[in-house]
Amino acid sequence: MSKARYTRAQLERDSRTPLVTPRVFARGVQVTDDAVWVWVQIPSASSFLLEEPDIETATWRTAQAMAGLLPAGAEYHLKVVWARHEPESYVASWDQVHSVRAPGADNYIAVGTERIARNAREGHFRRRVVLLGVRWREADLLPDVGAAGSIGTAGRRAGRVFRAKLREQMWSQRQLHRDARSRLDFVMPAVERWFEQAANCELRATPAPASLIAWSFAREIRRANVTVPSDEALAGPVLVDLAQGSVDPRESPRYVVVTDLKTGERRFVSILVPATNGFPVSELEIPGGEWLEILTEFDGRVEASVRGVNHGQAESIALLDAGRKLTRSQAREASAQGAQVPLEIVDADDTLNMRRREVQRRLDVLTTNHARWVVDAGSPDELEDLIAAVRHRYTGIVQLEVARNLQDLLWRELLPGDKVRVPAFGQDQPMRTLAGSWFHGGSAVGDDTGPYLGANLGSTPGPVQCHIVSRAETDRTRPTSVSFTGMSGAGKSTAVSLAILGALAEGAWSLLVDPKGDLRGILRVAEQLLRVPVQAVDVTDQRCSxxxxxxxxxxxxxxxxxxxxxxxxxxxxxxxxxxxxxxxxxxxxxxxxxxxxxxxxxxxxxxxxxxxxxxxxxxxxxxxxxxxxxxxxxxxxxxxxxxxxAENSLPLMTGRGLVYLGLAGLDLPRHNPDPDKWTVTERCSITTFRMALSYGLQQSRNVRALKKLVALTELHLITGYPEGKAFVEWLARTGRALQVWLLLDTQAAHDLAQLTGLTEQLVMSFAFRAVSTAEQDAQAALLGRPEPGPRLRQMQRSLSTGQCIMRDRNGRLAPVQFDRLTQWIANALSTDAAEDTADATSTPTAEDAGPVDAAEHQGRRP
Ligand SMILES: Nc1ncnc2c1ncn2[C@@H]1O[C@H](COP(=O)(O)OP(=O)(O)OP(=O)(O)O)[C@@H](O)[C@H]1O
Ligand SMILES: [Mg+2]
Structure with missing residues (x-):
């Protein structure tokens, strides 16, 4: 492809051609007048806490998957865009929870919704949308449309434009629409097969909903919060309505002004390109070279668009050989003149040779990519600051620049269904440079339904939902224990209490065993917010005899x-x-x-x-x-x-609600793990502690047909000696047999990890801050990462109070911050005597507990 041939005059003519006109958006497909594009949505991976070697392996796998998925010679378009987090979807997700809810469940859901909305408003929660489109070959159907190749010759393109114009004049809109429909029907069988391939490959991509493709189109034109109806297919007046925006490049050579014609809001948009040789010739470093994953760090203000072509094996080899010919002749020339062959020629030749070997062994393939960074701001000054920040962040990764006087053309390239209009900044690179951008990299964790737990602190920040007491068909065969480990004061018991509130909201029977007696506050929250029955039992009470x-x-x-x-x-x-x-x-x-x-x-x-x-x-x-x-x-x-x-002993409550089993009067041995050295009261206390745990669990037998949850805190008090260890093993096994979810809260991850078969009984695990190597190792084992690397350790060490590494039921890991929802709940659940200033008069909703105060972690790799 000759870049030189593409002159400014041609560019200018190009810019006068009308904008691409989508005729139909359907599930996974966009039909324009001259092409059919198929679109998949790529979900976020859970790669944030992967160690370097794993990232590297996964990069190769992804590169191979993409080489197989993207048809050789066909144009593709990768878009990374940010959407608003819609708190309404949290409310809607509760519709899928079918159990009878607590009377105050709506309060609970409302409080969570308010928190999600607030975090979204303040930029803590963002939804990244990654779309991958391929221009479908419909050569058989439309012989006049060039099948592939991002840059046809100018002559061919002119012909195409001319024919399109002609067609437009001749055909009525209706006919065009009908034409689009029939082309859609024609390609669909092959497209469906491709969707299947996309779903089964490393990327786990799914067909993009019509509304999402349409949205990604409309938002480029308006750059506003566009709402798109979620119909099966979108066409006609709806599309016209969506496209009500205008783009003005005249204000500055460095940006375009995009105006939403519905609201009049103006955004200043600058498109950055890699400088010629902006990408390093050899390889991008991993980690650090995840050049699209790091977009997260800009609070959703920087997006990306990469258009490219996969050259396929044969064409790649031809291209590489052409390159080698060039380097060799340069080398010959140099030596003929008696000069030393310049180092960069030697390097380039080495790289080409290595690439050729890779391509030959089908490890990788060559692509030409046109990468764009889209920077969006409310004013020119803000825009310049942001551009400077982006360029600075990319120092040493990709050298970026603002292409002057080309902003309107570059902007057009962003539109789904359009094409490369400024080929000058194209880069020939192996597929793994694109795969290694980790455009799909992220910190996905949790479930699609269930209570809102808190904030995801990884590279895809958003609300984390977790359905601990899930009776979904797929969860029935899973184990039922959940561990909460970490240092004293790290936030374990608070997290356990919050998890209990979530379970109570969905109508569970919950029992909390509290050896220290500092978790009583949950009774008030259960009663006043969720309005469920509560029962407090104190073990040293006469009536408990x-x-x-x-x-x-x-x-x-x-x-x-x-x-x-x-x-x-x-x-x-x-x-x-x-x-x-x-x-x-x-x-x-x-x-x-x-x-x-x-x-x-x-x-x-x-x-x-x-x-x-x-x-x-x-x-x-x-x-x-x-x-x-x-x-x-x-x-x-x-x-x-x-x-x-006791004559007047109370039976434990077995209906929906909370039973609190307080062990506060016990004199538990805290520092001496040797039972032979315990005093009589210490021995008695520990025995009661053990029996209370087993009693609590056994009580769940009397609870019929309800979701059941038993939370056992301070387990380190008994896991330090053999009988206690055996006992906890027994609890976990019994819990599963009784279909009771068991929350295990302990400062001694090490003890827990040693218990025979316990790790197999864990469905999820929450690891709070830990500094000692032994504790970190044990936590890692409980997280399903028996050999922790530096990244995980660094995270374990640097977590603040209330933050943890969560392992969800699918084995995915990400850092999460538990959200105490409101100041009133935070006070009620506080375990620090000094902080517990909640007075009974304050209301259980409304106030705020401050935004997610985790900025130092958010999106940044440990
Ligand atoms: N998610 C959170 N957000 C903000 N602060 C929190 C959070 N969780 C806990 N805290 C603060 O940390 C204090 C201690 O928390 P918690 O009692 O849950 O720790 P713990 O890990 O159970 O400690 P221990 O092992 O000593 O029982 C709480 O009283 C509260 O002040
Ligand atoms: Mg605790």
């Missing part, structure tokens, strides 16, 4: 036997345990065997021990143990487990 007796609450004799032995041994000293184990087992066994189930109880076992007949060996020891346990059962810290059942 005996309610956590495993002889009573377990469902089977086997469970009763195991847990009761566990509880009683836990209450005893090391010496007593050693001599009494078998005796305890006997006593439990005889109660289970000889007594009717309604009278099974720990008290009965103790009675059995104390009344061991003289005829039995070791009867003295047995009676002594019975007396000890009888005494222990009076301890406030153990009464709930071994004590007699």
């Amino acid at each position: 005996g309610i956590m007796d495993p002889m009573r609450f377990t469902a089977t004799a086997d469970d009763a036997r195991g847990l009761t032995l566990d509880a009683m041994l836990g209450a005893l000293s090391a010496d007593d345990r050693r001599r009494g184990e078998v005796l305890l087992e006997h006593a439990i066994d005889s109660v289970l065997r000889d007594f009717p189930q309604p009278v099974w109880s720990a008290q009965a076992v103790i009675g059995e021990l104390m009344s061991t007949p003289d005829t039995q060996p070791d009867h003295l020891i047995a009676r002594a143990l019975g007396r000890t346990l009888s005494l222990r059962a009076k301890q406030a810290q153990l009464r709930a487990v071994l004590g007699p059942l």
Whole structure:
């Protein structure tokens, strides 16, 4: 292709030709008068936290996928544009949650919607739209239309324009429309096959909805918030209406002024191009060279458009050989003159040779790309500042410049269905330069439905939704545990509380076990915002005596036997345990065997021990143990487990709503992991803690046909010693069997990751700040990345309070900031005594908790 031949005169004539006229937009297709373009939408990947080698591998894979997907010789057009985040879609997503909601669910949804709207308004949430179009070959149908090649000869183009004009004069609009329709029908079968290929390749692309293609067209013409009807196909007056904008290049050689004729709003748009040799000759660095992913850093004010051609294998080799011929003759010339062959010629020759080998082995292919950066501002000054910032950010990646006096032509190139009008800045590059731009790179995480959790802090910033208690068909076979790990004060329990509120909103039964007693505030939020029933149970309360007796609450004799032995041994000293184990087992066994189930109880076992007949060996020891346990059962810290059942004891609530199980009066051993060194009250406390967890979980058996969630906090208090470890393993397994979602909150990721089979029981994982290598390693294992690289570690280290790395049910990772929704909720959930100043008079909605205060992370790779 000769760039020189393309003179300014030709350019000028080009600029007088009418704008491309789309006739029909249908699902995945745009029909203009001289072409059919097929369009797919490319979803954001979850590449933000991938390590360098993984990014590199994925880049090669993507390049190969694109080489296969983009037909050789056909023009393609890649558009990266920003759309508004519509909070309405959050409200609409709740329609897909079919369970009975909490009476105050609408308040909850409204508060989330308000937060999303605010974050969108302030530029924290942006929706990136990536469209990839291919000019379809319809040569068989329209022999007069050049099949491919971005730059036909001027003569051919003139002929085409002439014919188009003629056709326009001869045909009525209606005929044109009918013509467009029949061309659409003609190409569709082949296009559908191509869509299938696009969906199955690395890019996972889907046909772009008609409204989206039309939108991307209209917004170039108006640069405003255009709303497009979401019809199956768009044509006729709707399109005319959408295209109500004007473009004026006369104000400056450096920009065009785009006016939305409906509102009169003027935007100043400058299109940047890579300087000749703006891209490095050899390779772009990865990471850092993701030249389209970094658009995120400009708050949605910089977009991109890349038109290009995939040369295919044969043509690529021909082009490379032509290039090599040139470098060789240059080299010969230099040496003939006795001079040393210049280094850049040697380099260029090496690169060409390497590319040729790659193309031959089908690892890559050659393309010609015309990349454009679209900078948009409200005033010329703002525009210049932004241009400077963009050029600066791209230093060392791609050298960018404003092409003077060509802005109107460059602007036209942005329109879907148009073509390259200024070929001078084209770059011959391997496909992986485009693949490695990571135009699809991002930080996608979470679900399409479910409660709004907070902000995505990665390169595709937006609201994160997460449907923890999902009963969707595809989720039924998944495990049900979710881990929350990280340092003290990192925000785990707050996140757990927020997750519980979400589950309550969709009508779940939730139980929260709170060893520290600092999570009580959630009761107020559940009651006042969601208006669900709540029940608070404090384990040291007299009325709780005996309610956590495993002889009573377990469902089977086997469970009763195991847990009761566990509880009683836990209450005893090391010496007593050693001599009494078998005796305890006997006593439990005889109660289970000889007594009717309604009278099974720990008290009965103790009675059995104390009344061991003289005829039995070791009867003295047995009676002594019975007396000890009888005494222990009076301890406030153990009464709930071994004590007699209180007369006025309350059964736990089993309907929709929140049960809060407070363990505040317990004296849990916090610093000594060796059970032999625990005091009596510490031993009693830890036993009650364990039984409370299992009691909480077992209670879910009584909850029928509801979504069930049990949150267990401060698990590090028991995972440091063997019995506690085994116990948590058992909890996770049982949770799944009972179809209960289990939220596991612990400061010791290391302990959790060591538990046998626990990682397999996790459906999701939230890793809050961690600084020690051991904790980071363990978190990484729980995140499904057993060998963390520097990127993940850096992120783990630098998270602020309330921020975490989330692993969703599909194994995708991204940094996320939990959103406390309103100041009132933030105060209510606060675990710092000083901060808890919420007074009962403030309202549960309205106020704000400040925007997402995460700017330092947003969009930037760790
Ligand atoms: N998402 C958030 N946004 C802003 N601040 C938060 C967030 N989450 C927590 N905080 C602040 O951090 C404090 C501690 O949070 P939290 O109690 O959840 O930490 P934790 O990880 O559970 O700590 P510990 O392991 O000691 O229990 C909260 O009281 C609150 O002030
Ligand atoms: Mg906590």
